[in-house]
Amino acid sequence: MTSTTKTLEAIKFDRKEIKLEILDQLLLPYSTTYIPIKSIEDGFQAIKLMQVRGAPAIAIVGAFAVVVDTYIYLQAATSNRPIGELIKSIDYLITSRPTAVNLANALNDMKTLIVETECENVNEKVYRALLHYATALYDDDLANNIKIGYHGYKYISDTLKQQNFKGPFSIITICNTGSLATSGHGTALGIIRSTYQSLSKENSNEEFYLQHVYPCETRPYNQGAKLTTYELDYEQIPFTLICDNMVSSLINSLNSKQVKDQSAPIKFIIVGADRIVKNGDTANKIGTFQLSTIAKYFNSKFTKEEQKIKFIVAAPKTTIDLQTQHGDDIVIEERPSNELTTLTGPVLKQSGDVGEKLTVGIATPGISVWNPAFDVTPHELIDSIVTEDEQVYTKDANGEFHLTK
Numbered sequence: 001m002t003s004t005t006k007t008l009e010a011i012k013f014d015r016k017e018i019k020l021e022i023l024d025q026l027l028l029p030y031s032t033t034y035i036p037i038k039s040i041e042d043g044f045q046a047i048k049l050m051q052v053r054g055a056p057a058i059a060i061v062g063a064f065a066v067v068v069d070t071y072i073y074l075q076a077a078t079s080n081r082p083i084g085e086l087i088k089s090i091d092y093l094i095t096s097r098p099t100a101v102n103l104a105n106a107l108n109d110m111k112t113l114i115v116e117t118e119c120e121n122v123n124e125k126v127y128r129a130l131l132h133y134a135t136a137l138y139d140d141d142l143a144n145n146i147k148i149g150y151h152g153y154k155y156i157s158d159t160l161k162q163q164n165f166k167g168p169f170s171i172i173t174i175c176n177t178g179s180l181a182t183s184g185h186g187t188a189l190g191i192i193r194s195t196y197q198s199l200s201k202e203n204s205n206e207e208f209y210l211q212h213v214y215p216c217e218t219r220p221y222n223q224g225a226k227l228t229t230y231e232l233d234y235e236q237i238p239f240t241l242i243c244d245n246m247v248s249s250l251i252n253s254l255n256s257k258q259v260k261d262q263s264a265p266i267k268f269i270i271v272g273a274d275r276i277v278k279n280g281d282t283a284n285k286i287g288t289f290q291l292s293t294i295a296k297y298f299n300s301k302f303t304k305e306e307q308k309i310k311f312i313v314a315a316p317k318t319t320i321d322l323q324t325q326h327g328d329d330i331v332i333e334e335r336p337s338n339e340l341t342t343l344t345g346p347v348l349k350q351s352g353d354v355g356e357k358l359t360v361g362i363a364t365p366g367i368s369v370w371n372p373a374f375d376v377t378p379h380e381l382i383d384s385i386v387t388e389d390e391q392v393y394t395k396d397a398n399g400e401f402h403l404t405k
């Protein structure tokens with residue numbers, strides 16, 4: 001289905017018909033097209049191609065892909081399907097994107113459930129266990145995102161009160177961490193949604209209010225330019241798109257110079273996560289690490305608390321990986337060079353109609369390209385980690401996080 005009506009529902013799972021569809025995010029923001037996922041292979045391709053992306057969303061789509069694959073097999077079962085074959089297919093699905101721990105966590109949980117049924121072949125009992133797990137994963141993610149949003153808003157409000165901050169403030173974010181990256185509401189963008197709901201100029205009962213959001217375009221895949229602007233526009237949250245290389249100058253103009261009162265300084269940089277390891281080091285979209293270094297630079301320069309910037313990581317606890325001790329141990333996915341050397345999108349006609357997709361070159365052909373999808377922000381540069389737990393994680397006197405599952 002292709003339409004121009006806006007939707008933020010990245011994943012559609014029909015619990016009666018056992019049908020899975022995903023919003024093809026490669027076509028956003030210009031057209032709304034849902035594509036069916038009918039097998040583990042369909043799920044692998046959609047995740048690998050980033051038709052669906054976002055750490056929580058790919059875990060949910062991966063889980064539902066296992067469910068629909070199993071359901072369709074049972075509907076047509078002509079021969080036995082050994083459990084080992086299903087587990088092998090799930091292991092293949094895990095390889096679609098290695099950095100986001102949510103995908104591996106969810107699919108490994110499903111493998112455990114399959115083994116615990118003690119069945120030799122795929123059957124109704126196995127299917128029911130998988131269906132229950134996948135629907136709970138989806139429902140829990142949505143509930144957790146609402147909690148992350150609220151806890152993040154409270155942390156922001158409490159921080160500004162402690163700083164005796166007054167007036168308008170702004171937030172920077174990177175990549176897309178909203179409804180299009182999760183089952184809904186989002187993580188970092190979920191905090192921005194919840195904060196704007198309570199602290200917009202019209203709604204705020206405090207001496208401060210959220211005036212503006214600055215999403216980074218997030219080269220090379222442009223999740224910020226294509227997806228986060230789509231979500232902020234949908235929610236009518238005031239924002240201005242910036243290039244990733246504009247952040248230092250933006251902060252300098254809003255926070256450093258003697259600016260007019262309505263400058264709305266940047267007070268928070270809020271990012272998502274693909275894997276948070278035991279010491280708090282966090283893998284997230286490439287470009288996140290340098291945002292944390294920029295915040296550290298300005299905070300070392302600023303003398304007044306009301307100028308200082310907090311660096312917040314937002315994620316459900318399904319993104320926490322306590323088995324990995326240090327950020328250096330995180331496998332960073334490297335993506336195809338054409339994501340840097342070309343741009344793909346629809347022709348925008350004078351009439352305002354959207355034409356066919358085109359790919360244009362933007363770099364010298366055949367050159368060496370480095371395209372890591374993520375980087376690792378050291379825990380030293382992270383002020384807080386907001387999860388569905390009421391207690392926001394901050395570092396102790398020794399500068400250490402104490403994360404739990």
Ligand SMILES: CSC[C@H]1O[C@H](OP(=O)(O)O)[C@H](O)[C@@H]1O
Binds near residue numbers: 176177
């Ligand atoms: C809540 S989304 C978490 C995370 O996923 C995104 O990566 P990608 O778009 O490559 O799947 C980005 O790193 C977000 O911060």
